[in-house]
Amino acid sequence: MPRPENSKKDMAKKKNILIVAGEASGDLYAAQLIKELKELCPQIYFFGLGGVKMQEAGLDSSFNIVELAVVGLFEVLKNLKKFKEIFHELLKKVDLIKPELAILVDYPGFNLRLAKELKQRKIPIIYYISPQVWAWGSGRIKTIRNTVNRMIVFFKFEEELYKKENIPVTFVGHPLLDCVAAKMSREELFRQQNIPAAKFTVALLPGSREKEVRNILPIMLDTACLLYKNLPNANFLILRSPTVKEELFQDILSAYQLPAHLIHGLTYDGLRASDFAMVASGTATLETAILGKPMVILYKVSFLSWLYLRMAIKVPFIGIVNIIAGQCIVPEFIQYHAQPKVIASFIKDFLTNPQEQDRIKKILSEVKMRLGEKQATRKAARVIFEELQKYEN
Numbered sequence: 001m002p003r004p005e006n007s008k009k010d011m012a013k014k015k016n017i018l019i020v021a022g023e024a025s026g027d028l029y030a031a032q033l034i035k036e037l038k039e040l041c042p043q044i045y046f047f048g049l050g051g052v053k054m055q056e057a058g059l060d061s062s063f064n065i066v067e068l069a070v071v072g073l074f075e076v077l078k079n080l081k082k083f084k085e086i087f088h089e090l091l092k093k094v095d096l097i098k099p100e101l102a103i104l105v106d107y108p109g110f111n112l113r114l115a116k117e118l119k120q121r122k123i124p125i126i127y128y129i130s131p132q133v134w135a136w137g138s139g140r141i142k143t144i145r146n147t148v149n150r151m152i153v154f155f156k157f158e159e160e161l162y163k164k165e166n167i168p169v170t171f172v173g174h175p176l177l178d179c180v181a182a183k184m185s186r187e188e189l190f191r192q193q194n195i196p197a198a199k200f201t202v203a204l205l206p207g208s209r210e211k212e213v214r215n216i217l218p219i220m221l222d223t224a225c226l227l228y229k230n231l232p233n234a235n236f237l238i239l240r241s242p243t244v245k246e247e248l249f250q251d252i253l254s255a256y257q258l259p260a261h262l263i264h265g266l267t268y269d270g271l272r273a274s275d276f277a278m279v280a281s282g283t284a285t286l287e288t289a290i291l292g293k294p295m296v297i298l299y300k301v302s303f304l305s306w307l308y309l310r311m312a313i314k315v316p317f318i319g320i321v322n323i324i325a326g327q328c329i330v331p332e333f334i335q336y337h338a339q340p341k342v343i344a345s346f347i348k349d350f351l352t353n354p355q356e357q358d359r360i361k362k363i364l365s366e367v368k369m370r371l372g373e374k375q376a377t378r379k380a381a382r383v384i385f386e387e388l389q390k391y392e393n
Contacts, residue, residue, distance in 0.1 A: 027051030173372025
Protein backbone atom coordinates (compact mmCIF):
# COMPACT_ATOMS: atom_id res chain seq x y z
CA MET A 1 0.00 0.00 0.00
CA PRO A 2 1.54 3.36 -0.99
CA ARG A 3 2.01 5.91 1.76
CA PRO A 4 0.10 9.19 1.59
CA GLU A 5 1.93 12.45 1.11
CA ASN A 6 1.83 14.47 4.33
CA SER A 7 1.21 18.18 4.06
CA LYS A 8 3.49 20.66 5.84
CA LYS A 9 0.62 21.43 8.19
CA ASP A 10 0.24 17.73 9.09
CA MET A 11 3.96 17.39 9.72
CA ALA A 12 4.32 20.58 11.75
CA LYS A 13 1.43 20.33 14.17
CA LYS A 14 2.02 18.18 17.21
CA LYS A 15 -0.71 15.62 17.83
CA ASN A 16 -1.36 13.85 21.12
CA ILE A 17 -2.67 10.29 21.01
CA LEU A 18 -3.62 8.16 23.98
CA ILE A 19 -2.95 4.45 23.39
CA VAL A 20 -3.60 1.61 25.85
CA ALA A 21 -2.72 -2.08 25.58
CA GLY A 22 -2.55 -4.46 28.51
CA GLU A 23 -1.30 -7.84 27.31
CA ALA A 24 1.77 -9.20 25.52
CA SER A 25 0.07 -9.64 22.14
CA GLY A 26 -1.55 -6.19 22.34
CA ASP A 27 1.83 -4.68 23.26
CA LEU A 28 3.34 -6.22 20.11
CA TYR A 29 0.57 -5.10 17.76
CA ALA A 30 0.36 -1.63 19.29
CA ALA A 31 4.14 -1.15 19.00
CA GLN A 32 3.94 -1.96 15.29
CA LEU A 33 1.04 0.47 14.94
CA ILE A 34 2.96 3.27 16.70
CA LYS A 35 5.86 2.83 14.28
CA GLU A 36 3.57 2.98 11.25
CA LEU A 37 1.77 6.07 12.54
CA LYS A 38 5.07 7.81 13.21
CA GLU A 39 5.97 7.17 9.57
CA LEU A 40 2.78 8.94 8.56
CA CYS A 41 3.13 11.75 11.09
CA PRO A 42 6.40 12.06 13.03
CA GLN A 43 4.93 14.79 15.25
CA ILE A 44 2.58 12.43 17.08
CA TYR A 45 3.17 12.17 20.82
CA PHE A 46 1.99 8.82 22.17
CA PHE A 47 1.18 8.43 25.85
CA GLY A 48 -0.78 5.88 27.85
CA LEU A 49 -0.21 2.32 29.01
CA GLY A 50 1.59 -0.60 27.45
CA GLY A 51 4.62 -2.82 27.68
CA VAL A 52 8.28 -2.80 26.73
CA LYS A 53 7.70 -3.06 22.97
CA MET A 54 5.39 -0.03 22.94
CA GLN A 55 7.84 1.95 25.04
CA GLU A 56 10.66 1.06 22.65
CA ALA A 57 8.46 2.25 19.76
CA GLY A 58 7.99 5.66 21.43
CA LEU A 59 5.21 5.36 24.01
CA ASP A 60 5.48 7.63 27.05
CA SER A 61 4.24 5.31 29.80
CA SER A 62 4.78 5.58 33.53
CA PHE A 63 3.74 1.96 34.16
CA ASN A 64 4.29 -1.33 32.32
CA ILE A 65 0.76 -2.68 32.62
CA VAL A 66 1.65 -5.81 30.61
CA GLU A 67 3.64 -7.03 33.62
CA LEU A 68 0.37 -6.99 35.58
CA ALA A 69 -1.41 -9.27 33.09
CA VAL A 70 -3.39 -11.94 34.97
CA VAL A 71 -5.72 -14.77 34.02
CA GLY A 72 -9.23 -15.30 35.36
CA LEU A 73 -11.85 -13.21 37.14
CA PHE A 74 -10.66 -13.87 40.67
CA GLU A 75 -7.02 -13.29 39.80
CA VAL A 76 -8.13 -9.87 38.49
CA LEU A 77 -10.02 -9.17 41.73
CA LYS A 78 -6.85 -9.77 43.73
CA ASN A 79 -5.19 -6.93 41.80
CA LEU A 80 -8.25 -4.69 41.63
CA LYS A 81 -6.83 -1.96 43.87
CA LYS A 82 -3.74 -1.64 41.67
CA PHE A 83 -5.85 -1.54 38.50
CA LYS A 84 -7.99 1.26 40.00
CA GLU A 85 -4.91 3.28 40.90
CA ILE A 86 -3.54 2.94 37.37
CA PHE A 87 -6.94 3.81 35.87
CA HIS A 88 -7.33 7.04 37.85
CA GLU A 89 -3.71 8.11 37.30
CA LEU A 90 -4.20 7.63 33.58
CA LEU A 91 -7.36 9.78 33.60
CA LYS A 92 -5.44 12.54 35.37
CA LYS A 93 -2.90 12.49 32.57
CA VAL A 94 -5.67 12.47 29.96
CA ASP A 95 -7.23 15.55 31.54
CA LEU A 96 -3.84 17.28 31.56
CA ILE A 97 -2.81 16.47 27.98
CA LYS A 98 -6.26 16.40 26.31
CA PRO A 99 -5.46 14.03 23.42
CA GLU A 100 -6.95 14.52 19.97
CA LEU A 101 -7.63 10.78 19.72
CA ALA A 102 -7.54 7.57 21.77
CA ILE A 103 -6.54 4.13 20.49
CA LEU A 104 -7.70 1.29 22.72
CA VAL A 105 -6.10 -2.09 22.00
CA ASP A 106 -8.13 -5.17 23.01
CA TYR A 107 -7.96 -5.55 26.87
CA PRO A 108 -11.74 -4.99 27.26
CA GLY A 109 -12.03 -5.29 31.04
CA PHE A 110 -9.95 -2.13 31.37
CA ASN A 111 -10.45 -0.43 28.01
CA LEU A 112 -14.24 -0.51 27.79
CA ARG A 113 -14.44 1.19 31.18
CA LEU A 114 -11.89 3.70 29.96
CA ALA A 115 -13.95 4.25 26.80
CA LYS A 116 -16.91 5.45 28.89
CA GLU A 117 -14.71 8.03 30.63
CA LEU A 118 -13.18 9.18 27.36
CA LYS A 119 -16.62 9.53 25.79
CA GLN A 120 -17.65 11.89 28.60
CA ARG A 121 -14.56 13.96 27.79
CA LYS A 122 -15.54 14.03 24.08
CA ILE A 123 -12.32 12.27 23.03
CA PRO A 124 -12.76 10.27 19.77
CA ILE A 125 -11.99 6.57 20.20
CA ILE A 126 -10.54 4.03 17.77
CA TYR A 127 -10.73 0.46 19.04
CA TYR A 128 -7.91 -1.63 17.57
CA ILE A 129 -8.30 -5.41 17.95
CA SER A 130 -11.88 -6.18 18.83
CA PRO A 131 -12.86 -7.60 22.20
CA GLN A 132 -14.31 -11.08 21.75
CA VAL A 133 -17.87 -9.83 21.71
CA TRP A 134 -19.02 -12.95 19.87
CA ALA A 135 -17.95 -14.99 22.91
CA TRP A 136 -19.25 -12.76 25.70
CA GLY A 137 -22.73 -11.81 24.56
CA SER A 138 -24.30 -8.46 23.69
CA GLY A 139 -23.33 -6.33 26.71
CA ARG A 140 -20.00 -5.26 25.27
CA ILE A 141 -21.55 -4.51 21.89
CA LYS A 142 -23.80 -1.92 23.55
CA THR A 143 -20.83 -0.24 25.24
CA ILE A 144 -18.91 -0.16 21.96
CA ARG A 145 -21.86 1.33 20.07
CA ASN A 146 -22.20 4.08 22.69
CA THR A 147 -18.53 5.00 22.97
CA VAL A 148 -16.38 3.96 20.00
CA ASN A 149 -16.06 6.01 16.81
CA ARG A 150 -14.52 3.22 14.72
CA MET A 151 -13.56 -0.42 15.18
CA ILE A 152 -10.50 -1.75 13.34
CA VAL A 153 -10.71 -5.54 13.21
CA PHE A 154 -8.49 -8.46 12.23
CA PHE A 155 -11.18 -10.95 11.19
CA LYS A 156 -13.79 -10.80 8.44
CA PHE A 157 -16.51 -12.27 10.66
CA GLU A 158 -15.93 -9.39 13.11
CA GLU A 159 -16.51 -6.86 10.34
CA GLU A 160 -19.80 -8.57 9.47
CA LEU A 161 -20.85 -8.60 13.14
CA TYR A 162 -20.23 -4.86 13.65
CA LYS A 163 -21.89 -3.92 10.37
CA LYS A 164 -25.05 -5.71 11.52
CA GLU A 165 -24.91 -3.60 14.68
CA ASN A 166 -24.45 -0.37 12.67
CA ILE A 167 -21.05 0.29 14.25
CA PRO A 168 -18.40 1.91 11.98
CA VAL A 169 -15.83 -0.80 11.25
CA THR A 170 -12.81 -1.46 9.03
CA PHE A 171 -11.37 -4.91 8.35
CA VAL A 172 -7.60 -4.72 7.72
CA GLY A 173 -6.52 -8.36 7.96
CA HIS A 174 -4.20 -9.82 10.58
CA PRO A 175 -0.74 -8.33 11.37
CA LEU A 176 0.61 -11.78 12.14
CA LEU A 177 0.73 -12.46 8.40
CA ASP A 178 3.60 -9.97 8.18
CA CYS A 179 5.67 -11.29 11.06
CA VAL A 180 5.04 -15.04 11.43
CA ALA A 181 7.94 -16.58 9.54
CA ALA A 182 10.73 -18.97 10.46
CA LYS A 183 14.32 -18.03 9.67
CA MET A 184 15.94 -21.44 10.09
CA SER A 185 15.31 -24.92 8.79
CA ARG A 186 14.73 -27.77 11.22
CA GLU A 187 18.29 -28.97 10.67
CA GLU A 188 19.75 -25.52 11.36
CA LEU A 189 17.70 -25.09 14.53
CA PHE A 190 18.61 -28.53 15.84
CA ARG A 191 22.29 -27.91 15.13
CA GLN A 192 22.24 -24.49 16.83
CA GLN A 193 20.37 -25.77 19.91
CA ASN A 194 22.22 -29.11 20.12
CA ILE A 195 19.01 -31.08 19.64
CA PRO A 196 19.39 -34.67 18.38
CA ALA A 197 17.49 -35.77 15.29
CA ALA A 198 14.19 -37.56 15.93
CA LYS A 199 11.33 -39.05 13.94
CA PHE A 200 8.74 -36.83 15.67
CA THR A 201 9.08 -33.36 17.18
CA VAL A 202 6.37 -31.86 19.39
CA ALA A 203 6.32 -28.19 20.42
CA LEU A 204 4.98 -27.01 23.79
CA LEU A 205 3.69 -23.41 24.04
CA PRO A 206 2.31 -22.99 27.59
CA GLY A 207 1.41 -19.30 27.43
CA SER A 208 2.78 -15.79 27.94
CA ARG A 209 1.79 -15.28 31.59
CA GLU A 210 3.34 -16.79 34.69
CA LYS A 211 0.00 -18.09 35.94
CA GLU A 212 -0.69 -19.79 32.61
CA VAL A 213 2.69 -21.51 32.64
CA ARG A 214 2.19 -22.74 36.22
CA ASN A 215 -1.23 -24.16 35.31
CA ILE A 216 -0.57 -25.51 31.83
CA LEU A 217 3.09 -26.52 31.48
CA PRO A 218 2.81 -29.45 33.96
CA ILE A 219 -0.15 -30.83 31.96
CA MET A 220 1.86 -30.54 28.76
CA LEU A 221 4.89 -32.22 30.33
CA ASP A 222 2.79 -35.04 31.77
CA THR A 223 1.36 -35.53 28.28
CA ALA A 224 4.85 -35.46 26.76
CA CYS A 225 6.07 -38.13 29.20
CA LEU A 226 3.23 -40.43 28.17
CA LEU A 227 3.95 -39.76 24.50
CA TYR A 228 7.63 -40.50 25.03
CA LYS A 229 6.81 -43.93 26.43
CA ASN A 230 4.94 -44.78 23.22
CA LEU A 231 7.13 -42.78 20.83
CA PRO A 232 10.67 -42.97 22.22
CA ASN A 233 12.02 -41.47 18.97
CA ALA A 234 10.42 -38.09 19.76
CA ASN A 235 11.80 -34.66 20.69
CA PHE A 236 9.99 -32.01 22.73
CA LEU A 237 10.63 -28.29 22.27
CA ILE A 238 9.41 -25.94 25.00
CA LEU A 239 9.03 -22.53 23.38
CA ARG A 240 9.33 -19.92 26.13
CA SER A 241 7.62 -16.54 25.93
CA PRO A 242 9.95 -13.64 26.82
CA THR A 243 7.31 -12.38 29.27
CA VAL A 244 7.87 -15.38 31.58
CA LYS A 245 11.15 -15.87 33.45
CA GLU A 246 13.32 -18.86 32.56
CA GLU A 247 13.64 -19.79 36.25
CA LEU A 248 9.96 -20.75 36.39
CA PHE A 249 10.38 -23.12 33.45
CA GLN A 250 13.52 -24.65 34.97
CA ASP A 251 11.78 -25.18 38.34
CA ILE A 252 8.89 -27.05 36.69
CA LEU A 253 11.16 -29.02 34.35
CA SER A 254 13.34 -30.22 37.22
CA ALA A 255 10.60 -32.65 38.28
CA TYR A 256 10.60 -34.45 34.90
CA GLN A 257 12.85 -36.96 33.19
CA LEU A 258 12.18 -36.02 29.59
CA PRO A 259 14.27 -35.08 26.50
CA ALA A 260 12.79 -31.60 26.48
CA HIS A 261 14.66 -28.59 25.11
CA LEU A 262 13.86 -25.12 26.44
CA ILE A 263 14.10 -22.58 23.62
CA HIS A 264 13.84 -18.80 23.92
CA GLY A 265 13.31 -16.24 21.17
CA LEU A 266 12.86 -18.76 18.35
CA THR A 267 9.16 -19.58 18.58
CA TYR A 268 8.49 -19.57 14.85
CA ASP A 269 11.61 -21.60 14.10
CA GLY A 270 10.61 -24.07 16.81
CA LEU A 271 7.12 -24.42 15.37
CA ARG A 272 8.44 -24.87 11.85
CA ALA A 273 10.73 -27.64 13.10
CA SER A 274 7.84 -29.44 14.83
CA ASP A 275 5.34 -31.97 13.55
CA PHE A 276 2.73 -31.08 16.15
CA ALA A 277 2.12 -28.52 18.89
CA MET A 278 0.43 -28.33 22.26
CA VAL A 279 -0.68 -24.71 22.63
CA ALA A 280 -2.25 -22.64 25.39
CA SER A 281 -5.31 -20.82 24.04
CA GLY A 282 -4.50 -17.39 22.69
CA THR A 283 -2.50 -15.70 19.94
CA ALA A 284 -0.10 -18.66 19.75
CA THR A 285 -2.87 -20.83 18.27
CA LEU A 286 -3.14 -18.44 15.32
CA GLU A 287 0.63 -18.27 14.89
CA THR A 288 0.73 -22.05 14.84
CA ALA A 289 -2.06 -22.18 12.25
CA ILE A 290 -0.31 -19.65 9.99
CA LEU A 291 2.75 -21.90 10.00
CA GLY A 292 0.49 -24.81 9.05
CA LYS A 293 1.20 -26.91 12.11
CA PRO A 294 -1.47 -29.24 13.54
CA MET A 295 -2.13 -28.69 17.24
CA VAL A 296 -4.27 -29.21 20.30
CA ILE A 297 -5.41 -26.37 22.54
CA LEU A 298 -4.96 -26.73 26.30
CA TYR A 299 -6.23 -24.34 28.93
CA LYS A 300 -6.85 -24.31 32.67
CA VAL A 301 -7.71 -21.59 35.19
CA SER A 302 -8.78 -21.61 38.84
CA PHE A 303 -12.04 -23.38 39.73
CA LEU A 304 -13.95 -20.17 40.49
CA SER A 305 -12.69 -18.49 37.30
CA TRP A 306 -13.82 -21.54 35.34
CA LEU A 307 -17.32 -21.37 36.81
CA TYR A 308 -17.54 -17.73 35.77
CA LEU A 309 -16.27 -18.47 32.25
CA ARG A 310 -18.73 -21.34 31.82
CA MET A 311 -21.62 -18.97 32.53
CA ALA A 312 -20.26 -16.05 30.50
CA ILE A 313 -18.94 -17.58 27.28
CA LYS A 314 -21.56 -17.91 24.54
CA VAL A 315 -19.65 -19.85 21.84
CA PRO A 316 -18.95 -23.59 21.50
CA PHE A 317 -15.18 -23.09 21.03
CA ILE A 318 -12.53 -20.98 22.74
CA GLY A 319 -9.84 -21.39 20.07
CA ILE A 320 -9.84 -18.59 17.48
CA VAL A 321 -8.72 -21.11 14.84
CA ASN A 322 -11.92 -23.11 15.39
CA ILE A 323 -14.05 -19.95 15.43
CA ILE A 324 -12.58 -18.84 12.07
CA ALA A 325 -13.01 -22.33 10.59
CA GLY A 326 -16.57 -22.61 11.92
CA GLN A 327 -15.82 -26.13 13.11
CA CYS A 328 -13.63 -27.93 15.63
CA ILE A 329 -10.53 -28.63 13.55
CA VAL A 330 -8.27 -28.22 16.59
CA PRO A 331 -9.25 -30.33 19.63
CA GLU A 332 -9.74 -28.27 22.78
CA PHE A 333 -8.80 -29.83 26.11
CA ILE A 334 -10.11 -27.29 28.58
CA GLN A 335 -10.11 -27.37 32.39
CA TYR A 336 -11.10 -30.87 33.60
CA HIS A 337 -10.90 -32.24 30.07
CA ALA A 338 -7.17 -31.42 30.04
CA GLN A 339 -6.24 -35.01 30.90
CA PRO A 340 -2.68 -35.99 29.84
CA LYS A 341 -3.65 -39.59 29.07
CA VAL A 342 -6.42 -38.53 26.68
CA ILE A 343 -4.32 -35.81 25.05
CA ALA A 344 -1.32 -38.13 24.58
CA SER A 345 -3.53 -40.79 22.99
CA PHE A 346 -4.92 -38.26 20.50
CA ILE A 347 -1.47 -36.91 19.55
CA LYS A 348 -0.01 -40.42 19.10
CA ASP A 349 -2.87 -41.44 16.81
CA PHE A 350 -2.52 -38.22 14.83
CA LEU A 351 1.25 -38.49 14.37
CA THR A 352 0.87 -42.00 13.00
CA ASN A 353 -1.95 -41.09 10.57
CA PRO A 354 -0.57 -39.31 7.45
CA GLN A 355 -4.02 -38.95 5.85
CA GLU A 356 -5.40 -37.05 8.85
CA GLN A 357 -2.30 -34.86 8.92
CA ASP A 358 -2.84 -33.89 5.28
CA ARG A 359 -6.52 -33.14 5.90
CA ILE A 360 -5.87 -30.83 8.86
CA LYS A 361 -3.01 -29.02 7.12
CA LYS A 362 -5.31 -28.26 4.19
CA ILE A 363 -7.94 -26.77 6.52
CA LEU A 364 -5.28 -24.72 8.33
CA SER A 365 -4.20 -23.33 4.97
CA GLU A 366 -7.81 -22.25 4.34
CA VAL A 367 -7.92 -20.57 7.77
CA LYS A 368 -4.78 -18.62 6.89
CA MET A 369 -6.39 -17.41 3.66
CA ARG A 370 -9.34 -16.04 5.65
CA LEU A 371 -7.01 -13.72 7.56
CA GLY A 372 -6.82 -11.33 4.64
CA GLU A 373 -3.73 -9.88 2.99
CA LYS A 374 -0.43 -8.61 4.34
CA GLN A 375 0.36 -5.06 5.55
CA ALA A 376 -2.57 -5.01 7.98
CA THR A 377 -0.79 -2.65 10.39
CA ARG A 378 -0.02 -0.17 7.64
CA LYS A 379 -3.67 -0.22 6.54
CA ALA A 380 -4.79 0.33 10.14
CA ALA A 381 -2.38 3.25 10.55
CA ARG A 382 -3.79 4.89 7.42
CA VAL A 383 -7.35 4.53 8.74
CA ILE A 384 -6.34 6.05 12.09
CA PHE A 385 -4.44 8.88 10.40
CA GLU A 386 -7.54 9.76 8.38
CA GLU A 387 -9.69 9.67 11.53
CA LEU A 388 -7.19 11.91 13.29
CA GLN A 389 -7.45 14.49 10.52
CA LYS A 390 -11.26 14.51 10.92
CA TYR A 391 -11.01 15.55 14.55
CA GLU A 392 -8.33 18.25 14.22
CA ASN A 393 -9.28 21.51 15.87
